[in-house]
Amino acid sequence: MTVEEVTWDYSTGSVIRKTPSGDPLNAPKTIFRRYQDAAFTQPITSDPRLGWLGPMIRAEVGETIVIHLNNRASHSQKWTLEAPFGPLTDQLMVPNNTTIVHIKVPLDALKTSGQPLGDRSAPYLYSTNTSAEGLLLVYDKGILDELHHPHSAFFDQEMPVVFGNRDRFNINGFAHNVSPQLTFERTMRIRWYLMSTVSKPYNDRVYPDAHSAHWHGNTVLWKGHRVDVVDLLPKVGQVADMQPDNLGSWLFHCHVSEHMQGGMSIKYEVTEGWAWQEGDEGDENAEGG
Numbered sequence: 001m002t003v004e005e006v007t008w009d010y011s012t013g014s015v016i017r018k019t020p021s022g023d024p025l026n027a028p029k030t031i032f033r034r035y036q037d038a039a040f041t042q043p044i045t046s047d048p049r050l051g052w053l054g055p056m057i058r059a060e061v062g063e064t065i066v067i068h069l070n071n072r073a074s075h076s077q078k079w080t081l082e083a084p085f086g087p088l089t090d091q092l093m094v095p096n097n098t099t100i101v102h103i104k105v106p107l108d109a110l111k112t113s114g115q116p117l118g119d120r121s122a123p124y125l126y127s128t129n130t131s132a133e134g135l136l137l138v139y140d141k142g143i144l145d146e147l148h149h150p151h152s153a154f155f156d157q158e159m160p161v162v163f164g165n166r167d168r169f170n171i172n173g174f175a176h177n178v179s180p181q182l183t184f185e186r187t188m189r190i191r192w193y194l195m196s197t198v199s200k201p202y203n204d205r206v207y208p209d210a211h212s213a214h215w216h217g218n219t220v221l222w223k224g225h226r227v228d229v230v231d232l233l234p235k236v237g238q239v240a241d242m243q244p245d246n247l248g249s250w251l252f253h254c255h256v257s258e259h260m261q262g263g264m265s266i267k268y269e270v271t272e273g274w275a276w277q278e279g280d281e282g283d284e285n286a287e288g289g
């Protein structure tokens with residue numbers, strides 16, 4: 001993958017071009033981008049719901065990950081993985097050079113005695129000092145193979161969300177309720193991976209923020225508790241499982257007042273998936289659930 005400089009559009013091309021206070025919704029940003037070839041000429045289209053997040057890197061415990069990082073930004077970058085098994089020092093990425101990072105995921109990476117059953121995957125944050133960021137997902141043995149089967153024993157879909165404040169409060173780079181529609185089918189088993197990155201630099205220092213992720217309309221199972229709010233401390237990943245049964249379009253936002261007012265709010269939608277799959281979305285019964 002590469003690190004590249006882009007102009008990020010927080011409004012994702014919608015008609016909303018400014019914040020309520022009149023600030024523009026475009027800002028310079030560095031991002032990770034995945035390529036399918038060694039020369040980094042053919043980018044791989046990423047899931048639009050991931051926003052500015054880099055590619056999801058997936059590995060099972062006991063595996064070794066090798067990442068080729070090509071720095072296309074104008075300055076040197078430091079690459080960091082916030083994980084107990086990550087490289088202990090930042091990796092310096094010089095412009096127009098490729099840095100190779102090896103990560104050995106230990107067999108006991110997910111040993112979580114006291115945790116409820118089900119937390120058999122976990123998110124970790126990888127980033128640069130210029131706020132390019134993405135998630136590494138670690139799974140227990142056998143889960144990645146299992147996920148390729150139509151009836152996985154674990155979950156049907158994964159939804160990574162990173163709460164942060166670069167030029168404004170955002171979730172995956174989206175703000176003010178504008179995002180690609182996150183659409184889930186009713187009763188689908190969705191595993192949310194939640195992460196908080198550090199806040200934007202202020203007076204040359206970076207201050208960490210805590211967030212409280214709050215879902216309207218549906219609840220999640222988190223550490224054995226049925227909740228609709230999950231607290232996010234800086235760079236501590238959380239796993240929450242949702243099986244939505246409430247149809248409609250719902251807010252998903254941070255509950256800290258200043259953050260919410262600053263735009264840290266997006267929407268997700270729950271549909272009666274089987275109905276429109278069969279091409280009968282005009283059916284009243286399908287709409288009513």
Ligand SMILES: [Cu+2]
Binds near residue numbers: 254255256259260
């Ligand atoms: Cu917040």
